[in-house]
Amino acid sequence: MxxxxxxxxxxxxxxxxxxxxxxxxxxxxxxxxxxxxxxxxxxxxxxxxxxxxxxxxxxxxxxxxxxxxxxxxxRMGAWERVDLIMDTGTFKEINQEMKSVNPLDFEGYAEKVSAGQEKTGLSEAVLTGYGKIHGQDAVITVMDSNFMMGSMGSVVGEKVTRAFEFAAERKMPIIAFTASGGARMQEGMFSLMQMAKTSAAVGRHSRQGGLYIAVLTDPTTGGVTASFPMLGDIILAEPDALIGFAGKRVIQQTIRQELPEGFQKAEFLLEHGFIDKIVAREDLKLTLSRLIKLHYRR
Incomplete structure (x- = not known):
């Protein structure tokens, strides 16, 4: 039955x-x-x-x-981003041997760094190198939020700085893909110093006429937002990316006011003039190559 x-x-x-x-x-x-x-x-x-x-x-x-x-x-990992943006077989990594130490003897910090390295296959939370984008030469820095939330410690700041110096020496454009929770608290003041150092490197590259394009991805927050990403000649963002300095609750408790819905999203920032354009991921490589070609067409 x-x-x-x-x-x-x-x-x-x-x-x-x-x-x-x-x-x-x-x-x-x-x-x-x-x-x-x-x-x-x-x-x-x-x-x-x-x-x-x-x-x-x-x-x-x-x-x-x-x-x-x-x-x-x-969210994308750093190597996934390289595969998406760079022409196949052209990318060459630089400064890959740099690794963090524990300057403040912060308990458990070394273990967290090791875990991030094992999880991502990266030595630190940023990948730097150079290659071609639709045949156009470019230096790139790519932050990976899977490595301690992409936090910027002394090595991350140093690698970003060296990438800008590398681009300036070779008169190449540079593109920075950001994805970070901010400064790395385990390194204290050493971490905060990277805000000034990376910003100074951007300035030196700019004075030589170099093109700098910042691509803000989800999330770009804290001390990273308050340094080199917002200094781009052209600032792009991916759709719906979270971009801001302090968190929404911290701001509301400080100013004692309600904030607009989605005020730290890329769409809100575009509307208020903080960024230049929102570009969908499928269009990003072509957009970047066109911007580079326009700047270096001579």
């Missing part, structure tokens, strides 16, 4: 967790009978933070980590 009690039952699944040393059971008990559950690999699907839809992770990756349903721009 056909049983109707399972027709409308919501199916259950086992998820295969990666790097799990404990074996997963092939069967579970359910309503007095054994039920063999289909196994779904971990990471096969990704939930969009904007529209809430579940997106096939491979489709998301093939679409440059932009939601295929609502266009939400997921």
């Amino acid at each position: 056909f049983k109707l009690n399972r027709v409308f039952k919501k199916p259950r699944y086992l998820t295969i967790q990666q790097n799990n040393s404990q074996p997963l059971p092939a069967e579970i008990e359910g309503q007095g009978e054994k039920n063999v559950l289909p196994a779904i690999p971990n990471g096969l699907w990704t939930k969009c933070q904007n529209c809430g839809e579940t997106v096939y992770t491979k489709d998301l990756s093939n679409n440059n980590k932009v939601c295929v349903r609502c266009g939400y721009h997921f």
